[in-house]
Amino acid sequence: MTHEASRLTPPSPRRGGRDAHALLCHLVAILLVFLALPAHAGTLGRAGLEKHFPPPLVVGERDDRIPVWPILKQEAGAYEIIAYAFESIDFARIPGFGGTAPDLLIALAPDGTFRDAKVIAHHEPVFLEGLGSEPLFAFVEQYVGLSARQPIRVGRPNARAAGAAPATTVDGISMATASTRVINETMLAASLAVAREKLGFGAVNTGLRVEAKPDYAPLGLAELERRGWVKRWRMTPAEVDAAFAGTGLADPDPGAPDEPFSDLTIAYLNVPTIGRAILGEAAYARLMREIGPGAHAVMVVSSGHWSPLPDDFVLGSVPDRLTIQQGGLTVNARDAAWERRDLAPDLPAGPWTLLKIGDAAGFDPSAPWSLSVKVTRERGQIFPEKIAREIATEYRLPPDLFTRAVPDEGPSWTDSWRARASELGIIAAALALLVPVLARHDALVAKSRPFGLFRLGFLAFTLGFVGWTAQAQLSIVTLVGTVRALIHTGDFGFLLYDPPSLLIWGFVLVTLVVWGRGTFCGWLCPFGALQEFCAFLAKPLRIRQVTVPPRLDRALRQVKYAVLAAILLAAALGSPLADTVSEVEPFKTAITLYFARSWPFVLYAVGLLVLNLFVYKGFCRYLCPLGASLALAGRLRLLDWIPRRTECGSPCQLCKVRCRYGAIEPSGRIDYPECFQCMDCVTIIHDPAQCVPQVVARRRGRRIVPRPVAAE
Structure with a gap:
């Protein structure tokens, strides 16, 4: 058996692309012209605010x-x-x-x-x-x-x-x-x-975490009061009358002259020395378990002539007459509905509440805070007017009773990454699987049937998980947002709030340099995957694909670049037309909103899927602005990576005929900006039963030994 050498072109440094590079430079220059445009400021003046805050409210100066x-x-x-x-x-x-x-x-x-x-x-x-x-x-x-x-x-x-x-x-x-x-x-x-x-x-630091140290000393209530760790607050009638000075209101029921207006005992219970002295060891441990880590418990026991805890006080509610404040702000405190059992015998025998402060309140018990009581009096008989005054006392504990820490939770966008960690892991694993499959042409890609099944499975994953589940359909809208951010704010942080899309964007940008546009358009676009699945209906419906004449095909392929230019120019000018023209993409309708949209948009998206039955992926080839942007950027790729033989194009035209995207020229050359990386031509060229030069050589009793050739 004799051997005949047939040259198989390996991945080689790409040629040309200067025109695309120049086009990109001009586009960037156009966008930079608008960098000096002023950023938008608030639009509402007094008249606008008065519409939102009508009388009896008044808009001040x-x-x-x-x-x-x-x-x-x-x-x-x-x-x-x-x-x-x-x-x-x-x-x-x-x-x-x-x-x-x-x-x-x-x-x-x-x-x-x-x-x-x-x-x-x-x-x-x-x-x-x-x-x-x-x-x-x-x-x-x-x-x-x-x-x-x-x-x-x-x-x-x-x-x-x-x-x-x-x-x-x-x-x-x-x-x-x-x-x-x-x-x-x-x-x-x-x-x-x-x-x-x-x-x-x-x-006030809303991220502050202050916790009582576990240290315990067996102190009695009297010693705690002497140290000020438990505060006794006796309000006299004179103090209350002074708060109402100038209103002409006197206490309608002053009580006995020597009786305090109100007598309150205040205690912060998280400190073990205080909490165990008042509740006992078992009850204190139970309370700490029930309020949870990071929360705080403040007890207020009332006695005297007037009580901030009236007879109709509802357990578990926010007290109307009691307010905890710190740093000039009210701290959200609610009755913990703690069981009413006997407390320390030295405490006054009166109504009491145990106020719970949540861990999100930013409350700092190691810093001074105050307890306010609201006293209300009335004047007038037929239409009485109620006037309320708040009287406060400060409560302070030694800072050395606490540990202070500010958790480093990171910026707010990190919440999105934590919440979507599982989705990110699944997508990352899928991308890690895709790279070696596409890179090793002599492995799975060379096996027609197994590779075909793999491709269908991956496209199903792209449509079902990447698109409809993770909502990670890439879109021209992101480029519009990027242009607007470049011109108006210089802040691109909004991209961080959609981690699955950002992960895919990063992968696409890397593969653009290596393989070009096709990795996204052929493998990672959910709407593209939907079109491929819909195309399977053409055969049972007996729909024949329409062959677009070459001259018309070349002209239609330029439409997507015109659409891209119109969108980016409108975005640069700050025109809302950018959002309108971006609707040429059906991604929002078909993927983001599951076709749950007004009928014109649904009709348009369905129409493109029907067009796909006659002109395979007609939207992607002729209209998609995102595809156009990737095709332009893909011209900067490093490799002409699809293997070719010297017989490709002359005399063999099999790959060109089989390519449904029209990305192979009669000469056999690959038109990479229009290649969707379906890998059909790669499978054919490695299959001795399909590759025509190999079939002919085998019939002649010869074997083709692939040898590399220098790039032209």
Whole structure:
């Protein structure tokens, strides 16, 4: 048997690509022209705010230093500030996935709670003509009543109904996880910036973890009072009358002259020496287990003429007459509904409450804090007017009774990575499997049937898990957001809130340099995978593929580049047309929203799938702007990696005929910007039963020995 040498071209350094490189340089230059455009600021003036805060509320004068407006309400003949209103974009420009920061109207009450929260403007793609803006509006409204001094987290949909802490958790939105986290970060960052200026939040660290040391000393109640660890607070009638000075209100029931108005005993129970002295060892241990790590317990025992714990006080509720404050802010404290048993015999015999402070409140028991009581008096008989005054006393424990630590939880985007760790692990494992399969042409790729089954299985994973489950469909919307961020904010942190997509983006950028566009378009695009599965219907439906004439085919392939240029130019100019033209992608409809969208968008997406039955992947080849951007970037690849023989193109045309993407020219040369890396031609060239030169050589009694040839 004689041997005939047939040259098989190995991966070789690519040639040309200067035109694409020049085009990219021009595009970058165009975008840089717009870098000097001013960033957007708040849009609401007094007139705009008055629409949101109508009478009887009054919009006060804007602060001289920062764009904050006091919101006033008349109380007892005087105007009282009930909130500070501001726009988030003036304090926190965190880009969303549209590339621009959302603008929220926030009204922050003096105690740090959100009195109002509304969306003024946003460019979040999933809500624009997708889910609609109503779910976003409802999401933001959840913040009303929550405290800005607590680390509020975005949970899963219906997280609060499932048991998540309602004071520190807001329900997320399906298919909009990353966008809602950006909104949450914006809400908290802007509010804390205002609070530091207007409310003194700087003294409170919401991430602080202060715990009592386990040290114990057997001290009696008298010694604890002497040290000030248990505080006895006796309010005299004169002190209360002084609080109501100028109101003309006297105590309607003053009681005996020598009897204190109220007599309170206050104790912080987490310190073992204090808690065990008051509750006993067993009850103290049970209390610490029940409130959980990081939480705090404060006991208030009442005696005297007046009690802050009236007869109708409901166990487990927030006391109306008792308030714990620290750093000028109210600390969320609720009755722990602790069983009413006998306490230490030396304590006054009166009603008492055990107040629980959650671990998210940022409460620091090693720093001074105060307990306030609210006393209410009335004047008038027919329409009595109630006037309330708060009287406070300070409580302080030695700092050496505690350990202090600020957990390093990292920035807010790390929550997304922790929450989606399992999805990231699965996708990373799939990518790790894909690389050696595609890289080793003489292994699985060379075996037609096993490789075909592998490809179908991987495409099913891409569609089902990457697309519909992990919501990691890459999109031109990300490039739009990147351009907007480049021009308006310079902040690309919004990309970190969608870790599965970012992982795939990173993989795609690396493979672009090695293989070109095809790795994403042929293997990792969920909508592309959906088209491939739909194409299987063509045969049972007896639909014949339409062959597009070569000249028309070449012209249609340029359309996607024109669409890409229009989108990026609109994004650079700050035009909303960028969002509109981006809808040429059906990804949001078919993958992100599961076709649950208004009928024009569904009809368009379904129409592209039907087109796919006649013109294989017509959208990907002719319209996809994301594919166009990857094709341009893919021209910078390092290798011409698809093996070729000298017979490819002349005389053999088998690979060209079999290529459904039209990515092989009559000469046998691979058009890499149009190659989707299906690997069919690679399988053919390694299969002696399919590769025509090998078949011919075998019939002639010859064997082809592949030998490398130098690149032209």
